[in-house]
Amino acid sequence: xxxxxxxxxxxxEALARRRYFESTPRKRFVRFWREFITRRPLGxxxxxxxxxxxxxxxxxxxxxxxxxxxxxxxxxxxxPSPEHLLGTDNFGRDVFSRLLFGARTALLVGFTASIVGCTxxxxxxxxxxxxxxxxxxxxxxxxxxxxxxxLIVIAIAxxxxxxxxxxxxANVIAAITVPIIPRVSRVVxxxxxxxxxxxxxxxxxxxxxxxxxxxxxxxxxxxxAPYLIMMTAFLGQAILLEASLSFLxxxxxxxxxxWGLMLRGAGMQFLERAPWLAIAPGVAISLAVFGFNxxxxxxxxxxxxxLRTA
Amino acid sequence: xxxxxxxxxxxxIPTLVGVAVLxxxxxxxxxxxxxxxxxxxxxxxxxxxxxxxxxLGLDKPLWTQFVDWMTQLAHLDFGQSLWTGHAxxxxxxxxxxxxxxxxxxxTLFAVAFALPLGVIAAVxxxxxxxxxxxxxxxxxxxxxxxxxxxxxVLGTITFFGWAPPLVFTPITEDPIANLSQLILPxxxxxxxxxAVSMRMTRSTLLEVLREDYVRTARAKGLRETLVVVRxxxxxxxxxxxxxxSLEFAFLIGGLVVTEQVFNLNGIGKxxxxxxxxxxxxxxxxLVLLLASVFVIVNFIVDLIYVFLDPRIRYS
Numbered sequence: 001x002x003x004x005x006x007x008x009x010x011x012x013e014a015l016a017r018r019r020y021f022e023s024t025p026r027k028r029f030v031r032f033w034r035e036f037i038t039r040r041p042l043g044x045x046x047x048x049x050x051x052x053x054x055x056x057x058x059x060x061x062x063x064x065x066x067x068x069x070x071x072x073x074x075x076x077x078x079x080p081s082p083e084h085l086l087g088t089d090n091f092g093r094d095v096f097s098r099l100l101f102g103a104r105t106a107l108l109v110g111f112t113a114s115i116v117g118c119t120x121x122x123x124x125x126x127x128x129x130x131x132x133x134x135x136x137x138x139x140x141x142x143x144x145x146x147x148x149x150x151l152i153v154i155a156i157a158x159x160x161x162x163x164x165x166x167x168x169x170a171n172v173i174a175a176i177t178v179p180i181i182p183r184v185s186r187v188v189x190x191x192x193x194x195x196x197x198x199x200x201x202x203x204x205x206x207x208x209x210x211x212x213x214x215x216x217x218x219x220x221x222x223x224x225a226p227y228l229i230m231m232t233a234f235l236g237q238a239i240l241l242e243a244s245l246s247f248l249x250x251x252x253x254x255x256x257x258x259w260g261l262m263l264r265g266a267g268m269q270f271l272e273r274a275p276w277l278a279i280a281p282g283v284a285i286s287l288a289v290f291g292f293n294x295x296x297x298x299x300x301x302x303x304x305x306x307l308r309t310a
Numbered sequence: 311x312x313x314x315x316x317x318x319x320x321x322x323i324p325t326l327v328g329v330a331v332l333x334x335x336x337x338x339x340x341x342x343x344x345x346x347x348x349x350x351x352x353x354x355x356x357x358x359x360x361x362x363x364x365x366l367g368l369d370k371p372l373w374t375q376f377v378d379w380m381t382q383l384a385h386l387d388f389g390q391s392l393w394t395g396h397a398x399x400x401x402x403x404x405x406x407x408x409x410x411x412x413x414x415x416x417t418l419f420a421v422a423f424a425l426p427l428g429v430i431a432a433v434x435x436x437x438x439x440x441x442x443x444x445x446x447x448x449x450x451x452x453x454x455x456x457x458x459x460x461x462x463v464l465g466t467i468t469f470f471g472w473a474p475p476l477v478f479t480p481i482t483e484d485p486i487a488n489l490s491q492l493i494l495p496x497x498x499x500x501x502x503x504x505a506v507s508m509r510m511t512r513s514t515l516l517e518v519l520r521e522d523y524v525r526t527a528r529a530k531g532l533r534e535t536l537v538v539v540r541x542x543x544x545x546x547x548x549x550x551x552x553x554x555s556l557e558f559a560f561l562i563g564g565l566v567v568t569e570q571v572f573n574l575n576g577i578g579k580x581x582x583x584x585x586x587x588x589x590x591x592x593x594x595x596l597v598l599l600l601a602s603v604f605v606i607v608n609f610i611v612d613l614i615y616v617f618l619d620p621r622i623r624y625s
Contacts, residue, residue: 243454
């Protein structure tokens with residue numbers, strides 16, 4: 001019985017191995033996504049939301065019925081109607097068009113902050129795990145210090161240090177990047193620590209590979225799964241942070257369309273008279289974050305079932 | 311045990327000193343201090359500005375300013391706010407109770423929802439109840455808490471014709487007025503908080519329910535509620551307690567945006583104001599306070615572990 005089971009198992013294993021080696025990277029890529037979509041309907045739904053948002057951002061100037069900054073005094077605070085799908089704000093600007101352009105800001109900030117933050121976290125995590133000793137200690141203590149603040153407090157501190165203003169979108173991105181770094185470096189470090197122990201790392205060292213080569217050609221690809229997972233997870237967080245900072249008046253400034261900014265001014269002021277001003281941007285933020293979270297969760301399950309976060 | 315406690319307490323010092331150094335440096339990297347900000351755009355002669363800087367001690371070299379600040383801290387003196395001139399400790403002290411109360415109510419609300427819903431979702435895994443609870447919690451993670459706050463205000467205005475009052479009443483004066491004012495902000499922060507704890511409760515309980523001793527408990531004929539509550543939940547509680555306490559530590563600083571929506575004069579609003587005014591001593595004190603809360607709560611969590619799980623011993 002057990003013998004048969006092991007025989008079956010090794011047969012299945014051999015089959016899987018053959019399937020893997022006979023396939024090309026492209027085939028594997030296609031198969032991964034086909035399985036992702038068919039087996040994880042929630043993740044696929046998240047992916048649809050994400051893609052819709054990316055399309056809206058890319059095609060904003062084609063789809064938007066109005067110029068997002070065009071002021072029109074004849075329809076101030078107009079309720080939703082066929083001409084203005086989501087109504088207009090207190091300057092007569094079309095809310096739907098502003099939402100589409102706001103997606104650009106949200107994605108620009110979200111993608112840049114999470115890619116830069118996760119990559120810096122990856123580098124620090126690998127460097128700490130590889131060198132160990134004092135280098136690791138120093139990095140770890142620094143990360144501990146950064147970890148002892150809520151995300152928004154560090155972001156506020158960084159914005160305060162770099163300054164805010166009309167064309168300071170890079171500062172907003174930096175403010176959101178900084179709190180991501182320690183969180184990623186911690187996870188990457190713990191995965192990298194087990195990779196460093198592997199015999200093949202020892203072997204590469206024995207053939208005389210340099211530290212840089214070992215770290216980024218041999219260790220980095222093996223901690224890529226947590227890196228990718230963290231990146232999608234932090235995309236939603238980054239969008240949420242951008243909205244919060246802009247809402248506080250510490251993020252993006254007018255006339256740049258931003259969902260958080262739309263909630264800040266008119267959204268609060270005309271809550272009773274024009275509730276669509278407060279409802280629409282909030283729904284947009286929530287759908288975007290919801291999409292990225294669903295997608296990220298399913299991606300984590302598909303790539304690394306052992307990783308689990310609350 | 312005592313050695314462990316003392317060791318941990320001593321280890322807090324370098325972390326907090328690190329926090330202090332970091333905030334000090336970061337805040338002063340930028341050009342433009344409070345004096346420059348106050349006279350921005352006006353034609354005040356340079357010597358007046360210089361005199362004001364000297365008065366506030368901003369003309370001294372950076373390292374002297376830092377040493378001064380650290381010596382003050384060692385005497386538990388947090389200095390004066392550059393903006394209002396009041397002692398920083400008073401500024402913080404008048405606002406702390408509000409934020410603390412809000413954080414406590416939000417936590418109670420979150421735990422009251424998270425534990426039962428998380429347990430139901432785990433016990434009824436893959437049924438409609440589980441799905442409904444999970445969608446509810448994913449929604450809590452996606453919606454910004456300040457937007458939930460705005461929507462709650464909108465809802466009470468349209469359906470009950472009631473909006474939260476603008477003037478704050480302390481709980482000592484009129485508990486009912488105070489609570490009716492804090493309930494909406496507490497719900498709007500608590501929702502996200504409960505979503506996080508609910509997911510944690512569900513996933514750890516699912517894991518524990520597959521353990522052998524749970525099967526044993528069932529096999530000896532215990533009622534299911536007893537198995538879940540006494541045997542499984544108790545053992546699943548450890549990570550849940552961690553999440554709840556860490557979120558609590560973060561909450562006090564995380565109230566920043568919600569306090570803005572409800573116009574509450576708490577720690578979060580103070581921080582935003584201090585940042586816009588470049589009020590160095592106030593920012594430094596607040597950041598240090600928030601970091602200390604986090605470090606101390608972390609420590610307390612480790613101590614709670616010992617009581618929840620007698621197998622854990624620190625030596």
